[in-house]
Amino acid sequence: MTASIVTIGDEILIGQIIDTNSSYIAKALDKIGIETTEMLSISDKEEYILSTFKKLQNKVNLVIITGGLGPTKDDVTKKTFCTYFQDTLVSNEEVLFHVTELIEGIYKRPISQINKDQALVPSKAKVLFNKVGTAPGMWMEKENTIFISLPGVPYEMKYLVNEEIIPALVQRFERPYILHKTIMTYGKGESLLAEEIEDWENNLPSFVKLAYLPSPGRVRLRLTARGKNEQILKEAIEIEVGKLQKLIPNDIVGFDDDEPIERVVGMLLNEKKFTLSTAESCTGGKIAQLITSIPGASNYFKGSMVTYATEAKINLLGVSPDLIEKYSVVSKEVVREMAHSVQRILNTDFAIATTGNAGPLKGDSFADVGTVFISVITPSQVIVEEFNFGQPREKVIDRTVNKALEILYKEILKN
Numbered sequence: 001m002t003a004s005i006v007t008i009g010d011e012i013l014i015g016q017i018i019d020t021n022s023s024y025i026a027k028a029l030d031k032i033g034i035e036t037t038e039m040l041s042i043s044d045k046e047e048y049i050l051s052t053f054k055k056l057q058n059k060v061n062l063v064i065i066t067g068g069l070g071p072t073k074d075d076v077t078k079k080t081f082c083t084y085f086q087d088t089l090v091s092n093e094e095v096l097f098h099v100t101e102l103i104e105g106i107y108k109r110p111i112s113q114i115n116k117d118q119a120l121v122p123s124k125a126k127v128l129f130n131k132v133g134t135a136p137g138m139w140m141e142k143e144n145t146i147f148i149s150l151p152g153v154p155y156e157m158k159y160l161v162n163e164e165i166i167p168a169l170v171q172r173f174e175r176p177y178i179l180h181k182t183i184m185t186y187g188k189g190e191s192l193l194a195e196e197i198e199d200w201e202n203n204l205p206s207f208v209k210l211a212y213l214p215s216p217g218r219v220r221l222r223l224t225a226r227g228k229n230e231q232i233l234k235e236a237i238e239i240e241v242g243k244l245q246k247l248i249p250n251d252i253v254g255f256d257d258d259e260p261i262e263r264v265v266g267m268l269l270n271e272k273k274f275t276l277s278t279a280e281s282c283t284g285g286k287i288a289q290l291i292t293s294i295p296g297a298s299n300y301f302k303g304s305m306v307t308y309a310t311e312a313k314i315n316l317l318g319v320s321p322d323l324i325e326k327y328s329v330v331s332k333e334v335v336r337e338m339a340h341s342v343q344r345i346l347n348t349d350f351a352i353a354t355t356g357n358a359g360p361l362k363g364d365s366f367a368d369v370g371t372v373f374i375s376v377i378t379p380s381q382v383i384v385e386e387f388n389f390g391q392p393r394e395k396v397i398d399r400t401v402n403k404a405l406e407i408l409y410k411e412i413l414k415n
Contacts, residue, residue, distance in 0.1 A: 033175035217402025
């Protein structure tokens, strides 16, 4: 079974808001074995909506539309549905009662005609009752395609997807199973990783596909298995993951999208009763931000000192001015001293320090733009590594953060 997702609204097309609805709907459909073949964002003008409907008619089994169901004149989805399905709008008593109760009972104001018009729906539509908002969803069918219209407000859309649409689709249609397993890897680029696992990838079962999902410093490997027997799919994925773990054991740090490296590092620190501190210059606190984004980080993370300026390194961390003058603020000597200082000040087992030229200007150093030094102090040793992450600035910062956490992860495993 295939689906297309359509978002309606000029606010998306001009970049005023980000379309998160399509991603949510696609994930929900994927979990029940429905494949999304395309996502479209279109203007909220009737001619564009109609042409999109015609294009998708019989091309896919399901079209889910979000947006254009509000009470104002620029919300034209319901009227366009009537045009496409040769229908007329009628007032739905249940929806009208709900809207009246919401406006007069909860918001404590008189209901207007605009509010009452929210209860207007095409007479042929199956109404999807929206308990968390005023705009109902609509389910209509033509030939081989189901058209479902949802409000654009994310929490209303999510409610209708979870409570109305998914249960109805599961009950009505027989679908294949689609299972995913995402392996999180750090430290190697996509091309190098692909070379190392090429033979394994070439020998995957025909119903198992591999996708590379790269980002700075990390690559997610997503296995997708599709078929009618869920148990066979599960067993096949586990077998292939086991083979992969033997091939690249030092590169894998976790599984699935809910296990980023900061979560894995946190779990290890917690498990081994270790503590961590950071002293950040070029990364500007992003390492600390990632670590503290994980609930319970206070169990192992003691704090961070963002010493962005040279004087902050001297005044807060106590880095020697002579050391900076001799070796430059972007140097292995300075980053080592930063790590030692924050470890001593905050009394932690591990410490991370970063300094570098993220660009576009060189700042207080003569080192090339893109040059970064990372130091990680462990209970048994001090690691200092030099990198050049090139440009642009955002890439340098992101790769520094990822590389620092990767080094930390590998060192925790040794202790």
